[in-house]
Amino acid sequence: DTEVTQTPKHLVMGMTNKKSLKCEQHMGHRAMYWYKQKAKKPPELMFVYSYEKLSINESVPSRFSPECPNSSLLNLHLHALQPEDSALYLCASSQDRLAGDTQYFGPGTRLTVL
């Protein structure tokens, strides 16, 4: 099973709302990632968790707050977002520390900020 699941599929929120995106994998992977993809652009890395610890934060604004409660689950908490934060948010996972490990992506959450 090489599946990464993400919920919800679609999310519409106002600028004062607080919401969370959820990502789950059951492949025993120890590295998990959040990417942001704007329309007609490539994905851009936001955060990397390795063994449940935040290892990379690509200078993402604090209105995005990641959390890794356990090795299978990754959350992205959203607060006071701006309309320009509307995008497809992709989660990925990989075995970590192995040159041959593939990153597997979920289907994404389509976020619209009003």
Next chain:
Amino acid sequence: KQEVTQIPAALSVPEGENLVLNCSFTDSAIYNLQWFRQDPGKGLTSLLLIQSSQREQTSGRLNASLDKSSGRSTLYIAASQPGDSATYLCAVRRGGADGLTFGKGTHLIIQP
């Protein structure tokens, strides 16, 4: 800073043709390179991964090559089909737990 470039940006060919998509990267110190396809509004599907020590990988009608020293990779698609229509993304990885740096993709249309 690693930069990944994909040429062409868009390609439209008749069904049955063989085609080549190109990817180049500026920093040759990569861990591996991965090719993905993305259908409109969807997530990414991994097609092939080439480790930095490898020269090529094959899966079905797809063949990817890597010339790390010159910073180039190609994705060869044989006997193209309308179902191959998608955006193809090339991505490189710096280290074990690092994320991927993506090119802007090649938008491919296979005409029936």
